[in-house]
Amino acid sequence: MSGDPVAIVEFNLGRWAAPCPTPxxxxxxxxxxxxxxxxxxxxxxxxxxxxxCLLSCGRAWPxxxxxxxxREGVEALCNVRPDWSKRNWRPGETLHDLLQENADxxxxxxxxEPDRAGRLLVIGDDRIVEGMSALxxxxxxxxxxxxxxxxxxxx
Numbered sequence: 290m291s292g293d294p295v296a297i298v299e300f301n302l303g304r305w306a307a308p309c310p311t312p313x314x315x316x317x318x319x320x321x322x323x324x325x326x327x328x329x330x331x332x333x334x335x336x337x338x339x340x341x342c343l344l345s346c347g348r349a350w351p352x353x354x355x356x357x358x359x360r361e362g363v364e365a366l367c368n369v370r371p372d373w374s375k376r377n378w379r380p381g382e383t384l385h386d387l388l389q390e391n392a393d394x395x396x397x398x399x400x401x402e403p404d405r406a407g408r409l410l411v412i413g414d415d416r417i418v419e420g421m422s423a424l425x426x427x428x429x430x431x432x433x434x435x436x437x438x439x440x441x442x443x444x
Contacts, residue, residue: 296340296352300363302327303376307335307352309342316345326373355380358416363387365421369396383414 294310298320304327305320318340319333334341340352354360366387367376375394378387388410391397411419 294350296350297380298352298354299380300367300378303373307340309345310350311342311346311348314342314346316342318343356415362417365417366391384412385414388412
C-alpha cells in the first residue's frame with residue numbers, strides 16, 4: 290500500500306539509525322553493530338533493505354536511506370567531530386549545513402596537498418566532489434584538522 294509507513298534513516302550519535310514509523314511506537318533501530326560508547330554490542334534492526342523494530346513493537350517496514358554519495362558525505366563530515374554525541378544528521382540537512390556546523394564549532398578539515406590552488410574541499414549539497422580522502426584521514430587522525438577555506442558548489 291502506498292500510504293504504509295517508511296522508516297526514515299538519519300545519522301544519530303555517529304551511526305545510522307531510524308525511529309520506528311509504527312504509530313505510537315517509541316522504538317528505534319540502528320544499522321550494524323552498536324558502537325561501544327552506546328552500550329553493549331548488538332546488531333540493530335536497520336538494514337539497507339528495511340527496518341525491523343526489534344526492541345519494541347516487532348513490526349517490519351521499508352527503510353528510506355539517503356543516496357550513497359550523501360551517506361558518504363554525512364559520515365565524513367560528522368566523523369571529524371570529536372564529540373560523538375554531536376555526530377548527527379537528519380534528512381533535509383545538506384552537506385553545506387554540516388560543514389557550517391563544523392566551522393561554527395571550530396572544527397576544520399584536514400590540510401590537503403599544497404598544489405591544489407588553495408582549495409581544501411569542494412562540496413555540493415548532497416555529495417563531496419573533492420577532498421573525501423582528506424576528510425577520512427581527519428576522522429582517523431583529528432590532530433590533522435585545521436580551520437579551512439572551502440569552495441562550495443551546487444548551493
